[in-house]
Amino acid sequence: ARPARADTAETADVVIVGAGLSGLAAARDLVAAGKSVIVLEARERAGGRVYGMPLGDGTTSEGGAEFIGPTQDRIAALAADVGVATFPTYNTGKNVYIRNGSRSLYATDGVLGAVPPDWGVLDLEIALQKLGSMAKSTPVGEPWKADKAEEWDSQTFYTWSRSNSLSSGARFLMDAFISSTLSMRSRDVSLLYVLNYIASAGNAANPGSVDRLIDTKNGGQESRFVGGSQEVPLRLAARLADRIRYNAPVRRIDTTASGVTVTADGVTVNAKRVVVAMSPAIAGRIDFTPALPAARAQLMQRFPMGSIAKFVAVYDTPFWRADGLTGQALSDSGAIDATFDNSPPDGSRGILMGFMNQTNIRKLDGASADEVRAAGLASFTAMFGAKAGTPVRTAFQRWDNEMWSGGGPVGATPPGVLVDFGPALRAPCGPIHWAGTETSDYWTGYMDGAVRSGERVAREVAAAL
Numbered sequence: 400a401r402p403a404r405a406d407t408a409e410t411a412d413v414v415i416v417g418a419g420l421s422g423l424a425a426a427r428d429l430v431a432a433g434k435s436v437i438v439l440e441a442r443e444r445a446g447g448r449v450y451g452m453p454l455g456d457g458t459t460s461e462g463g464a465e466f467i468g469p470t471q472d473r474i475a476a477l478a479a480d481v482g483v484a485t486f487p488t489y490n491t492g493k494n495v496y497i498r499n500g501s502r503s504l505y506a507t508d509g510v511l512g513a514v515p516p517d518w519g520v521l522d523l524e525i526a527l528q529k530l531g532s533m534a535k536s537t538p539v540g541e542p543w544k545a546d547k548a549e550e551w552d553s554q555t556f557y558t559w560s561r562s563n564s565l566s567s568g569a570r571f572l573m574d575a576f577i578s579s580t581l582s583m584r585s586r587d588v589s590l591l592y593v594l595n596y597i598a599s600a601g602n603a604a605n606p607g608s609v610d611r612l613i614d615t616k617n618g619g620q621e622s623r624f625v626g627g628s629q630e631v632p633l634r635l636a637a638r639l640a641d642r643i644r645y646n647a648p649v650r651r652i653d654t655t656a657s658g659v660t661v662t663a664d665g666v667t668v669n670a671k672r673v674v675v676a677m678s679p680a681i682a683g684r685i686d687f688t689p690a691l692p693a694a695r696a697q698l699m700q701r702f703p704m705g706s707i708a709k710f711v712a713v714y715d716t717p718f719w720r721a722d723g724l725t726g727q728a729l730s731d732s733g734a735i736d737a738t739f740d741n742s743p744p745d746g747s748r749g750i751l752m753g754f755m756n757q758t759n760i761r762k763l764d765g766a767s768a769d770e771v772r773a774a775g776l777a778s779f780t781a782m783f784g785a786k787a788g789t790p791v792r793t794a795f796q797r798w799d800n801e802m803w804s805g806g807g808p809v810g811a812t813p814p815g816v817l818v819d820f821g822p823a824l825r826a827p828c829g830p831i832h833w834a835g836t837e838t839s840d841y842w843t844g845y846m847d848g849a850v851r852s853g854e855r856v857a858r859e860v861a862a863a864l
């Protein structure tokens with residue numbers, strides 16, 4: 400790390416560390432409450448895990464967060480407020496399923512919804528029903544208070560899924576559920592964490608469900624933002640104007656007699672309160688003096704980020720639509736495990752987006768740009784035919800080597816963390832407050848959760864000032 404410098408010293412009521420959606424939402428609300436606010440952002444841009452990846456022709460495609468769905472009310476309200484419209488994710492036709500070397504097509508308007516018909520699907524449905532009912536007994540945002548928290552936080556999702564299914568199809572699809580929502584392997588994550596994630600996929604009026612996590616229609620992938628999701632943080636950041644200091648990574652936070660001194664490269668801010676608005680893993684890289692309480696310090700050691708990348712290919716037309724395909728695929732082989740149609744709303748050109756999950760992206764460690772491109776196009780060709788092999792251009796974004804994200808889409812806990820350290824997730828430490836999607840009750844892991852966490856922390860800080 401570079402040494403912390405203090406070239407200029409400023410004062411504010413509140414300093415916010417991080418200009419992702421959580422920090423921006425907190426800043427907006429604190430400014431509205433009449434507080435003076437300075438936001439310190441490490442990168443040269445706002446948005447954090449929401450990022451428009453340049454396609455090389457002056458346009459962008461989402462390299463990070465992209466979709467919005469029902470019950471994601473707070474990101475919806477923010478988007479409406481800054482004037483960013485949504486449009487439905489292209490979802491007409493059949494999905495592609497590649498498993499054990501064979502490719503099949505399936506409709507998603509049947510009883511199974513987004514679940515592909517594999518051997519063992521009955522087995523899977525029984526397991527998903529059990530999960531759904533366990534999630535109903537998990538208090539949203541406070542899973543450590545579940546009656547069975549101790550039992551559920553003592554096993555991985557892998558362990559549970561193997562003792563609650565027999566068929567390889569059900570097991571593959573349960574692993575795919577974890578990999579497509581968290582970009583982690585099912586052995587990496589606590590059953591209790593997964594139950595909370597399911598419980599969290601809703602709002603106060605609509606309990607969370609597995610379907611809302613995985614579905615396109617009526618689910619988390621239902622809609623996209625016109626012009627790209629990055630428009631939402633960028634427009635909010637523009638409103639906050641020069642309250643945001645870019646290229647200002649915070650290196651240390653000192654709690655003082657009158658509040659906090661927050662030291663970033665090039666600027667030091669003295670404030671009454673500080674909001675740290677990022678994942679626990681990334682917050683753990685800041686030096687805190689005096690040391691944080693043990694529960695919080697150790698929580699930050701135990702909350703790893705997933706590993707994820709997106710690969711997109713641009714074509715003159717969305718040719719798969721003419722072939723009766725949605726552009727959505729799920730595969731057990733190749734570099735890309737799941738895809739979506741990322742074309743613009745008018746379909747004036749075709750864009751396929753492929754997720755490279757944790758296992759697949761790690762296989763590409765050290766690969767050249769050409770090798771990544773070849774691997775991505777080989778997957779698209781297996782899914783959508785030879786035309787997918789000749790795009791106009793491609794782009795690629797991986798998150799596990801982004802210094803200021805450390806991975807994505809979200810941080811998730813292995814067994815033993817939520818029960819013993821979970822209560823430290825949101826609890827302020829003196830004048831230090833915590834935001835970030837990982838701290839949200841509803842839609843933790845999502846843009847909506849990030850906005851909710853920013854709104855919650857703004858209320859908390861305003862009440863304390």
Ligand SMILES: Cc1cc2nc3c(=O)[nH]c(=O)nc-3n(C[C@H](O)[C@H](O)[C@H](O)COP(=O)(O)OP(=O)(O)OC[C@H]3O[C@@H](n4cnc5c(N)ncnc54)[C@H](O)[C@@H]3O)c2cc1C
Nearest residue numbers: 417419421441447448464465466649807808835836845846
């Ligand atoms: C590939 C991918 C796909 C996703 N898909 C979706 C989706 O379709 N829908 C959805 O809702 N969500 C999706 N997500 C998740 C979504 O992006 C996050 O939940 C949300 O953006 C998190 O916002 P945040 O403010 O909590 O954190 P972040 O966006 O991580 O913001 C933290 C900010 O803090 C800054 N920072 C870090 N350290 C410091 C420091 N020391 N000093 C100063 N600044 C610092 C970072 O640069 C960053 O700007 C996806 C994420 C990824 C990576």
